[in-house]
Amino acid sequence: MVAASSPPLLPPWEADLRPEQLARIEEATEQIGRELFARFRADRARIWQxxxxxxxxxxxxxxxxxxxxxxxxxxxxxxxxxxxxxxxxxxxxxxxxxxxxxxxxxxxxxxxxxxxxxxxxxxxxxxxxxxxxxxxxFIAGSTTEQVLRSARRARRQKQAFTLDILGEAVISEAEAEAYFRAYVDLIENVAPTVNQWPTVEQLDQDVLGALPRFNLSIKLSALDCHFDAIDPEGVMQRAGERFRQLLRIAKEHQAFINVDMESFDKKDLTLHIFKTILMEDEFRETADVGIVIQCYLKSALHDLHELALWARERGTPVWVRIVKGAYWDYETVHARAEHWPIPVFQQKWQSDATFERATRYVMQHIEYLRPALASHNIRSIAHGLATAQVLDLPASGFEIQMLYGMADVEKRALAERGYRVRVYMPYGELIPGMAYLVRRLLENTSNDSFLRAGLYEQTPVELLLRDPLQVGKQDGNRSRSRRASPAPRG
Amino acid sequence: MTDAPPGSCPATFANEPHVDFSIQANRDAMRSAIERVRQKLGCHCPLVINGNPTETSNRIVSVIPYDFAVEVGTTASAEAAHADQAVEAARAAQRDWSRRPAAERAERLRRLADLMRKEFFELAAWEVFESAKPWREATADVCEAIDFCEYYAQEAQRLASCHGADVPGEENRFVYLPRGIAAVIAPWNFPLAILTGMTAAALATGNAAIMKPAEQSSVIASHLMRLGLEAGIPPGVLHYLPGRGEEVGAALVEHPHVHLIAFTGSRDVGLAIHARAAAVSGRSCKFVKKVIAEMGGKNAIVVDRDADLDEAVAGVVYSAFGFQGQKCSACSRVVVLEDVYDAFLHRLTEATRSLPVGPAEEPATIVSAVIDEEARNRILEYIAIGREEGREVLGVDVGDFAKRGYYVGPHIFADISPEARLAQEEIFGPVLAVLKASDLDEAFRIVNGVDYALTGGIYSRSPAHLDRARREIEVGNLYLNRGITGALVGRQPFGGFKLSGIGSKAGGQDYLLQYVLPKTITENTMRRGFAPPE
Structure with missing residues (x-):
């Protein structure tokens, strides 16, 4: 009914901001980017650190x-x-x-x-x-006590957090139940403590009111040992029911739940469960939830549009964590081995451009989707800040998310400037943490890593701040025969 | 000799892509194909000899293994006289077929592959019903059938290209002739793929093929017959003779004009065919019959102390219990190093307990019913033996399913000794023996200490241990750090040795050589000191 009476919600590929707005964003992006860079390079690591x-x-x-x-x-x-x-x-x-x-x-x-x-x-x-x-x-502790210390330290530095439990792959019902229990315990035992911590205005308030301090990132695939899209109804029954319970417990303890994304084969199913349950009467007004859009996926903008339509119909906005995506190698290798269409962009600039397009789209529609920009790429972040500036979005109306142990200088600089920076804090035992750790190491050392280019290799600022669409045009002009560059990251 | 060659060798054959069931359109296609085929259950398939439907006095009834009150269909049941008729027709037609250019035969096989692509989901749905294959297994089998057509078409053309060693004044050519008539005796567990593979190999190389499908999967086989004719394979070179092995199978094996028997199935039948073919060679027929036999396995996976247990458990579970353990490549023993034995066994048991059991037509199902009552009884006997020989750590109760179908729940027996029957005999069902080894030497001794050598694998993260596995594990298909089933045409040519098989690998470069007779032709091109230019 709502859909029929309200104006059309155009997809991102049909309606962007006006050209003069885009020009102002580009200008501001460069300026903000330069300021941030100047700040980081002054804060470079020293040999005694x-x-x-x-x-x-x-x-x-x-x-x-x-x-x-x-x-x-x-x-x-x-x-x-x-x-x-x-x-x-x-x-x-x-x-x-x-x-x-x-x-x-x-x-x-x-x-x-x-x-x-x-x-x-x-x-x-x-x-x-x-x-x-x-x-x-990269891992914020092996026990809950340790991760809480990390979280507290972050808050003292005016940085918020979201917790992520590192676990083994869930391959049995017993393990799914154990994972679920771990999530429940974490909310029930830790959220009350965190809620007692002193308020940090910059982190705990936004334009609409109070924000939960306790923020948990969960994986739906951890809630079901057969999280397999071949059987959406069965997964919905098993993982869906556990997700409902988590939402209930979270509500009771003023906790925020973000549903993480994993590999492409789980993406549609994850979105399906998220949308179905949060549209149910009981959860329709739950605002403290979020989902992820991975911009290395060719389907990212389509999914984002669908999500906006859904959120408008729901009537309560959800947070969208905009990321580039961490499974690029896997998706590429797996699809090629199976002779399936490759679901991820093969050029880094395409992911970067999609990230920016998604940022603008979400910021244009904050009444439905609330932006969480998760990237260590200064250009991507600066573009987000510039867009907020041009659209008159207050700093508390969105947030910036970064991983624990990465880009600490950036986090500090952004927090100092008054932005809400949220640190993604994984914790757990080392054996199950390895998959995560290796992903982080790959990310830090990939050829296309922004961090690598920016921090280790001293690439000129102009190059790092280039508009990805311009990069794409230049690449296209330079040579069409050159092999696709791998791994859009950062 | 078994040193893995360094460097990289990229794949040259593009396999038919497996179905991505995370895409809704594919799920919908599968579901609607299942409903369409459900309407066709109860069909009847006569023999096809020389293109003619032929009825017989007896019939074979095929039922849904997970719902045995429902008939998939019936087929005629061929007798020795029908074998004679088919061979007669094949003799008449094969000569012409063998003289067509290899490219033309290849083109027919590619057309057959295309027809399978058109009916892809329906063919898979027939497998769901007739073989109790869950969705992914059923569709993968159709993919493999398509691959065999494409791959052998390509390989037959390679064989037909020019091979020789000329010198001035002398032309040396090496050509491959078809053997003649092939009897293809196929199993029910890969009801389309293996039948198609052996048949396509025979046809691509210019032979005639007489198909004797397994009694349990004869309805699916009738679709291959139909599509073969539609693809333009001459009626005389492809025949469909469902029937009892002892009758029509034996008649084909002994027939004086059958040159080659391509068999996949049990060790006992394979060895009997081999013996019988040898016994009649030179007596009733003036040639030595060629037998290609793919037989059983008692395949093992080693779990090293440094293995990634997430991966190892998932790989073992799927290899052991996928399609109810009814693959010749299935894992039926897991040999675990002492240090990780308890941790591995615990996770293995829990993961297996969680496997969804049910009708194959339900998308979630991973373990459905086994093929027939005989199979169920045999597996139950082994389960009883397992209780004597080891510790039953898991025996999934299938409850009411057993009233409607031939279900056997997954079973795991721990602390099995290497000499135990459970560790030595092929069970061909969802039963896994777990053995403990104190070190890698002992583990490899256990792995190799059986009659078979088909597939095997190891989960290890030590390069040195993986190198040892490459050298020391005696199997036809060795898998490092992955499951041991699901060999792909062209990528993992499949087949074993010891009592696992006679002959070389299906889906590999050597395979077609078994269907041909090599002939060397040398011509003296010199006339009175004059030779054509090189």
Whole structure:
């Protein structure tokens, strides 16, 4: 009924902002971007900081793709290894496969440590230390107490948080139930504590009123061991019922629930469950929920339009976390192996441009969709800030989300400027955390990573702030035969 | 010898894409095909000899395994006399077929592949009903049938291209002749793919093919017959003789004008065919009969102490219980290193307990009924043996399903010894034996300590252990860090050795060589010191 009486809600590919608005956004993007960059480069890591060493190690690891693969494989298996012998053995086996990728001193060191028990034990200890160091950088703790300390620290720095429980793949009903219980426990036991914490105006209020301080990101696939789109009705029954219960408990404890996105094959089903349940009478007025749109997907703008239509009909807005997406390699490899159409853009600028288009669309329709811009790419963020400026959107009307352990300088700078920055905080044991950690390492060291270009490689600011559509035009003009560049990230 | 060659070898054959059921249109297509085929249940399929429908006095009744009160259909049941008729017709037609250019035969097979694509979901729906194949399995089988047509068409053309070694004054050519008439004796577990594969191989190389499908899947086979004629395969070179193996099967094997028997099925029948074919060779027929036999397996997966358990559990569960464990490639033993034994067993048990059991037509189903009553009884016997030989950690009760269909719930037996019957004999059902090994040496000894050598695998993240597995695990198809079923045409040529098979790999480059007779032709091109230019 609502749809019939209200003006048409045009899809993003038909209606953009007016040209003069777009021009002003572009101008403001560049200015904001330059200011932010000036601020970061002053805050560069120093040699006495851990960050500096992490950056050096990552820069070293990414010099050679083969070495990177072997190191990541080692990091991936490490938590399963029990003895020093096993650790040293694996490390040597992996590195032996790429001998020419190692510097002479490391080759020598490895050769020397290969032979005795003591040196192998030392090697194992060093490897464990280095990798748990990285794990600690990206994973906000292994227990609830630890992650709460991280959350509290973030709030003191005027940064909000969303928690994510790292777990093993859910392959049995018992594991799905356990995951669900973990979510419930977290809300029931932790939200009350967090709600007692002092208010931070910048984080806990927005244009419409109070925002939940306790914010949880969940995966619907963790609620059902057969989260398989072949059977939407069955999944709806199992995962849907658990999702309803989580929504009820969240409401009771003033907690926010964001539904995360995973691989493409789960996307439609996730959207379907989200929309169906939040349209039910009981949840129709629930505002403290969010969903994700992955802009590396060719279907992103279509899904966003559908979501806006749905939210308008619902009458209560939902938050939309706009991301580029973290499964680019998987989606590309999997689709190619299956001879399926590749669901993700093959050019980085396409994902970047889609992100910006999605940002403008959501900011144009904040009465239905509430923007959460999740990216470490300064151009993408600056474009969002510029759009808000041109559309007269107050800083509290949207938020910026970034991952724990990444782009800390950016987070600080944006928080100082009065924006609501929310940190995505994964926590959990190391073994189940590995998949997440490896994704983060890949992201930090990918050829197309914004962080890599911006922080390690000192690419000129003009290049980093280029309009992705211009990048696309130039790429297209330069050479049509060049292979598609991989991994749109950051 | 078994060192994996370094470098990369990209795939050259593009497989038919599997169905992406996360797309609603595909789910709708499957569901509506199931409803359309449901209306056609109860059909009757006569023999097809030389293009003519032929009735017989006896009939074979095919029922839905998960709902045995419902008939899928009936087929005629061929006898020895029908085998004679088919062979006569094939002899008359095969000569012409063999003289057509390879490209023309290939083109017919490609047309057959296209026809299968057109009826894709209906063919799959027939498999859902007749074989109790869940959606993904059923559609994958149709994909594989299409792949076989395309792949053997391509390979036959490669064989027909010029092979030789000329020198000045001498032309040396190497050509491949068809053997003649092939009897194709196929199993029910990949009812379209394997029948199509063996048949397409025979036809592509210029042979005639007489199809003797399994009694349990003869209705699906009739569709291949129909589509084959529609694709322009001459009626004389393709015949459809459903019937009892002991009767029409035996008659074909012994027939003096059948040159080749392509068989996939049990070890006992395979060995009997081999013996029988050898016994009549040189007596009633003046050639040595060629037998290609794909037989059983007792396939194992090793779980190393550093394995990714998320992956290992999922891979083992699917390999062991997908399609009720009724694949020759299915995992029926898992050999777990001591350190991870308990953790792995626990997650394996829970994951298996959670497998949806039900009618194959329900999209969620992963485990449906086994093929028939005989199979169910045999599997139940092994379950009883398992209770004697090991610790039953899981026995899923199928409840009321058992009243309507031939259901057997997934069973897992732990602490099985390598010599136990459960660890040695092929069960061909949803029963998994779990064995403990103290180290990799022992694990590989256990894996290799059976009569079979079909598929096998290992989950490990140690490059050195994976290298050892490459060298030491004796199987035809070895899988590292993935499940051990679902070999793809062209990508994973399939077949084993020891008592798992005679002959080379289906869907591989060597396969068609078994259907041909190589002939060398040398011509002296020199005349009085004058030779044509090179």
């Amino acid at each position: 851990r960050r500096w060493w992490d950056d050096r190690i990552m820069a070293w690891a990414m010099r050679d793709e083969r070495l990177k693969v072997e190191l990541f494989r080692f990091v991936d298996v490490l938590p399963m290894l029990r003895s020093n012998e096993e650790v040293a053995g694996h490390l040597l086996e992996y590195l032996d496969r790429v001998p020419d990728a190692l510097p002479w001193w490391l080759r020598g060191l490895l050769r020397a440590s290969r032979n005795t028990r003591v040196t192998r034990a030392l090697l194992a200890r060093a490897a464990r230390l280095a990798s748990s160091d990285f794990a600690r950088r």
